[in-house]
Amino acid sequence: MWTTLSVRIALLSLAVVMLFSASEAMLQIPLHCCNKVQRLRHIEKIKQCFEQKERHGCKYHAFMITNDSGKTFCVEPTVPWLKNLLEEEKLKCPPDISKLLRTRFEVLDEDDLE
Structure with a gap:
């Protein structure tokens, strides 16, 4: 027993x-996922950019780009204007997980601790 x-x-x-x-x-x-990607000519006034890699349940490699008016586009990584911006480092697109982590956790400056 x-x-x-x-x-x-x-x-x-x-x-x-x-x-x-x-x-x-x-x-x-x-995580966010682009269900389809577009070959746009250009996006004016880019506010944010995040890179989406292929992963389980998300079959496209794409860049999620948000413009100043808040509209988000899923853009193919092979589009020439986007490739140029990335190569010239005029646009930085971290992996999309960083976007979610920033919204879940608040980053404090030293001024906020006083």
């Missing part, structure tokens, strides 16, 4: 499994 020590070990093991399962679920952040 079950001894006190066996019961304690079983309960402790169950608690550890539940703890890791809960923390793993919190780490799964939903």
Whole structure:
């Protein structure tokens, strides 16, 4: 039969499994995904740009570009004007995960700590 020590070990093991399962679920952040990409001639007044890499459930490599009016476009990475901006470093497009992390966590300046 079950001894006190066996019961304690079983309960402790169950608690550890539940703890890791809960923390793993919190780490799964939903990512944006472009379902189709466009070959646009040019986008005026680019406000933000994020690179989307191919991944599970997201089959396109694309750049998510938001203009000043807030409209977001999914642009093919082979478009010449976009390639030129990226090569000349006039436009920086970090991976899209950084966009989500910035909205989830607040970045504080030293001034904010006072």
